[in-house]
Amino acid sequence: MIATETRTASNRGTRLSLTVALIAATALSACGLPRSGPNxxxxxxxxxxxxxxxxxxxxxxxxxxxxxxxPAYGFSNEFLNAGTVAADEIRPGDTLGLMIWENVDDGLLASLGQSSTQLQQLQVDSGGYIFVPYAGRVRAAGNTPDQLRQIITSRLENQTPDPQVTVTRMAGDGATVSIVGKAFGQGIYPIERPTRTLSAMLAKAGGVSVEPEVAVITVKRGRETGKVWLSDLYFNPSYDIALRPGDVILVEEDQRNFTALGALGGQTKVPLGNExxxxxxxxxxxxxxxxxxxxxxxxxxxxxxxxxxxxxxxxxxxxxxxxxxxxxxxxxxxxxxxxxxxxxxxxxxxxxxxxxxVQWQKILGAITGSAGSVRQLENLAN
Known part of the structure; x- marks a missing residue:
């Protein structure tokens, strides 16, 4: 009699566990299981x-x-077709030095007993002019030092016999570019004879501070903007463009990326890291x-x-x-x-x-866990 009652109770427990398992499976199929996204x-x-x-x-x-x-980076024809800046062309903002010799003992400019006069730090104003005593206001911008020498000489020769003039252009302060971003030497650099192209100017600034394979160079000129890979700049000579006063050169690491989701080793946004x-x-x-x-x-x-x-x-x-x-x-x-x-x-x-x-594993695991919890509750109740 006791054995029969025990078996009956056991059967009731089994049926209860199965019932709970079926209810759990139904609930799981209705509300879904945790997962990383759609299948x-x-x-x-x-x-x-x-x-x-x-x-x-x-x-x-x-x-x-x-x-x-x-998607290719590159420069427009406005960049590619621009000629190099004349290294000796005077521009507004440049600083000039003048030396004037006069063929008399008591000249217009020279001190008593001297035959030459040195005029240093003559800055070309925003209109492109400088002032030279006895020659007046002289347009310097747009001329080479030799052309400016001839202009000043012609103005002075009516006032002093056979004047001799030399003009020295200090390092192109009026023709400069700005280098910003991930370059070793950020700053403002003059366009001089050795640095009239993009690659030469980057070298002057000490090169880039990121891996060359992911370095991107952007040049802003007025309203125009061009962008190239550093590797393309070195291997494609046409991208080594001539610079212009006021150019802004930005060195940056490649910003392209992709997103990884789902059943992967990691879920994150990843830089492409290469072209x-x-x-x-x-x-x-x-x-x-x-x-x-x-x-x-x-x-x-x-x-x-x-x-x-x-x-x-x-x-x-x-x-x-x-x-x-x-x-x-x-x-x-x-x-x-x-x-x-x-x-x-x-x-x-x-x-x-x-x-x-994987979903079946999750369902079976949830069902097994539910059934196990019911048995634990039964054991506690008994």
């Missing part, structure tokens, strides 16, 4: 053909040929796919694709920017090669979905 099927269901607003495209050789491009990186390299930069949770058939690259590229990828005319979800299936025979050839761009989001069995 593969949920993303596919948002494709354009299913009424969504994103084109879901499996990456193949055609996609790699048409979607792979790197070009592939999807394989990008995944490796955040620790690779998570061995325990990642679905290798569900590696997505999400981006807003320009109309020109979207048209080439989709094979039809597109008039505006399109949302694209590129799918990399690493389990295909050539999947790793396709991922190696697929280039990541600034602003991309790499999202790796969880494998389907």
């Amino acid at each position: 593969k099927q949920e993303i596919l269901s948002g494709a354009v053909e299913n009424g969504g607003d994103a084109h879901v495209i499996y990456v193949n050789n055609h996609v790699n040929r048409t979607a792979n491009y790197t 070009q990186i592939s999807a394989i390299e990008a995944i490796a930069m955040v620790g690779g796919l998570s061995t325990n949770t990642a679905d290798p058939t569900g590696v997505f690259v999400l981006r807003d694709e320009p109309a020109r590229v979207a048209s080439a990828v989709l094979g039809q005319p597109i008039g505006s920017t399109q949302r694209m979800a590129y799918v990399l299936d690493m389990t295909r025979p050539n999947g790793l090669f396709l991922a190696r050839d697929f280039l990541i761009r600034d602003g991309d989001t790499i999202y790796v979905t969880e494998a389907p069995y």
Whole structure:
């Protein structure tokens, strides 16, 4: 009799545990389990053909040929076609030195017993003029030192016999550029004969303080702005542009980045770190796919694709920017090669979905935990 009652109680406990487990499973399926984001099927269901607003495209050789491009940096024709500044041309703000010899003992400018007069620190005013005694206000800007010498000589020769004049242009204080950012020597530098081009001026400033592979050089000239990679500056002579007074040269580290989310070794925003990186390299930069949770058939690259590229990828005319979800299936025979050839761009989001069995593990774990909790409560009650 006692044994029968014990078995009955045990059966009631088992049925109660099963009931609780079923209730827990139902609740879990209704409210969902914690996860890092949508699964593969949920993303596919948002494709354009299913009424969504994103084109879901499996990456193949055609996609790699048409979607792979790197937005190029470079200079406009205004920068490329500008000639070098004449190293000896006088400009407003320059400081000049004059030496004047007179062929008489008692000259206009020379002190008694001397035949020469030295005039130092003559600054060219904002209008481009200097003042020379007995020669008056003389336009200096736009002339070379030799041209200015001739002008001053012609004005003085009517007042003193056979004057001899030399003009020295101090180091181009009126023709300067500014170097800012990640350069070893930030500051204002004169454009002199050895530093009339971009690469020479950067060398004058001591070079860049970041890794050359990620250094970007921006030149601002009036309303125009141009940008190049430092490596391109050295390997492409056409980018070594002539500088102009007032240019601002900014040295900075590459600001491009991508975002990594989902079943990866890390979830973060990552600097690209190089002019070009592939999807394989990008995944490796955040620790690779998570061995325990990642679905290798569900590696997505999400981006807003320009109309020109979207048209080439989709094979039809597109008039505006399109949302694209590129799918990399690493389990295909050539999947790793396709991922190696697929280039990541600034602003991309790499999202790796969880494998389907991960959700089942979570459900079973939750159910097992719920059933175990019920048994503990039963034991406490008994």
